[in-house]
Amino acid sequence: MSGSGISRATTGRLPEYLTYVKSLPRDIRFVSATAIAKGLELGEVQVRKDLSAVCGKGKPKIGYDRDVLLYSLETALDTRSGCEAVIVGAGKLGKALLGFGGFSDYGISIGKAFDIRNDEGSPDVLPIEELPSYCSLHQIGIGIICVPPDAAQEAADLLVKSGVRAIWCFAPVSLKLPETVKVQYENLALSLAHLHQKVKSIH
Amino acid sequence: MSGSGISRATTGRLPEYLTYVKSLPRDIRFVSATAIAKGLELGEVQVRKDLSAVCGKGKPKIGYDRDVLLYSLETALDTRSGCEAVIVGAGKLGKALLGFGGFSDYGISIGKAFDIRNDEGSPDVLPIEELPSYCSLHQIGIGIICVPPDAAQEAADLLVKSGVRAIWCFAPVSLKLPETVKVQYENLALSLAHLHQKVKSIH
Numbered sequence: 001m002s003g004s005g006i007s008r009a010t011t012g013r014l015p016e017y018l019t020y021v022k023s024l025p026r027d028i029r030f031v032s033a034t035a036i037a038k039g040l041e042l043g044e045v046q047v048r049k050d051l052s053a054v055c056g057k058g059k060p061k062i063g064y065d066r067d068v069l070l071y072s073l074e075t076a077l078d079t080r081s082g083c084e085a086v087i088v089g090a091g092k093l094g095k096a097l098l099g100f101g102g103f104s105d106y107g108i109s110i111g112k113a114f115d116i117r118n119d120e121g122s123p124d125v126l127p128i129e130e131l132p133s134y135c136s137l138h139q140i141g142i143g144i145i146c147v148p149p150d151a152a153q154e155a156a157d158l159l160v161k162s163g164v165r166a167i168w169c170f171a172p173v174s175l176k177l178p179e180t181v182k183v184q185y186e187n188l189a190l191s192l193a194h195l196h197q198k199v200k201s202i203h
Numbered sequence: 204m205s206g207s208g209i210s211r212a213t214t215g216r217l218p219e220y221l222t223y224v225k226s227l228p229r230d231i232r233f234v235s236a237t238a239i240a241k242g243l244e245l246g247e248v249q250v251r252k253d254l255s256a257v258c259g260k261g262k263p264k265i266g267y268d269r270d271v272l273l274y275s276l277e278t279a280l281d282t283r284s285g286c287e288a289v290i291v292g293a294g295k296l297g298k299a300l301l302g303f304g305g306f307s308d309y310g311i312s313i314g315k316a317f318d319i320r321n322d323e324g325s326p327d328v329l330p331i332e333e334l335p336s337y338c339s340l341h342q343i344g345i346g347i348i349c350v351p352p353d354a355a356q357e358a359a360d361l362l363v364k365s366g367v368r369a370i371w372c373f374a375p376v377s378l379k380l381p382e383t384v385k386v387q388y389e390n391l392a393l394s395l396a397h398l399h400q401k402v403k404s405i406h
Binding site: 011014015016019020023039040077083085092093095096097099100102103106107108141142144149165166168172173174182184186187188189190191192193194195196197198199 | 214217218219222223226242243280286288295296298299300302303305306309310311344345347352368369371375376377385387389390391392393394395396397398399400401402
């Protein structure tokens with residue numbers, strides 16, 4: 001994306017546009033910025049600006065050719081080149097993510113999970129000791145932490161040593177990481193609690 | 204929470220404070236707004252305002268008594284009274300959420316998943332036909348959608364008919380719902396794609 005002139009904020013919204021365009025019924029040939037803005041509950045001005053940065057202007061009164069827009073979004077997101085992530089922690093959540101097909105839409109594959117144990121003998125779960133060599137060999141950029149909170153920092157340290165540049169952390173902790181490593185926390189319990197609060201506040 | 208004078212924005216941040224306070228080592232008796240702000244990467248003024256709405260002012264130079272703050276947060280969040288949610292779709296993700304213990308921190312339990320099939324004969328997976336009666340009997344307020352995208356709207360319709368007031372949707376779709384039903388989308392693939400974008404933009 002470097003030098004492409006697409007802002008970080010726009011880049012951050014591209015996966016949403018891509019999901020939306022992909023979700024359109026197959027017989028739809030054209031899609032307007034207005035329809036996308038409505039479907040994603042975003043401001044129309046913002047959507048026009050974002051799409052224009054990626055795909056130029058749409059045709060007046062018709063919108064964007066769906067296939068052209070799809071191609072432009074995929075190119076901008078670089079989903080064609082691909083990226084592999086690894087999981088640390090092969091419990092229920094780790095295994096669910098390992099088998100979750102949705103990531104491939106974004107050019108990301110999750111091939112293996114690493115754990116201290118592998119009770120079911122799954123071929124996709126490897127001993128944690130093999131993490132550094134696997135990451136090095138496969139040039140892994142992203143590590144996903146699915147271990148319990150008290151093991152999360154240790155898992156993060158090992159991932160950093162193994163050369164990952166980004167960590168997606170499902171454990172409810174605050175990790176200490178080098179500034180060069182990006183981290184994104186995913187707290188599912190917190191998300192559900194937020195929703196619960198919203199419902200409560202109605203009554 | 205009605206009439207408690209706690210704003211929606213503050214309420215939305217309470218689970219974060221609760222998680223943070225719970226994560227403190229057991230031997231820590233007092234915690235300051237400054238430390239919480241730093242730990243959660245929030246503005247200190249905001250944290251002071253939020254905590255003050257829930258638990259009054261802390262002691263000067265010492266902060267809040269950890270147990271008092273914990274109790275105040277739990278009371279405000281109503282985690283002591285409890286709430287049960289159900290899952291529609293007992294695939295890998297649904298089963299992972301079913302066995303995920305983290306929700307209990309927020310007073311939310313997930314007892315059962317409903318599906319059209321139950322290959323493994325799990326006692327916590329019930330036939331989808333039983334969803335309405337189960338929801339009615341147990342006064343279920345939240346439904347969690349873990350079915351494939353093309354089955355998500357049907358699942359949502361059934362949950363609405365069954366009386367849920369909120370839907371947490373893991374399928375990458377836009378649901379059509381009555382205005383009275385709150386919805387929160389959780390797109391794990393999108394989250395990972397966002398992280399991937401962040402890393403790419405460094406290089």
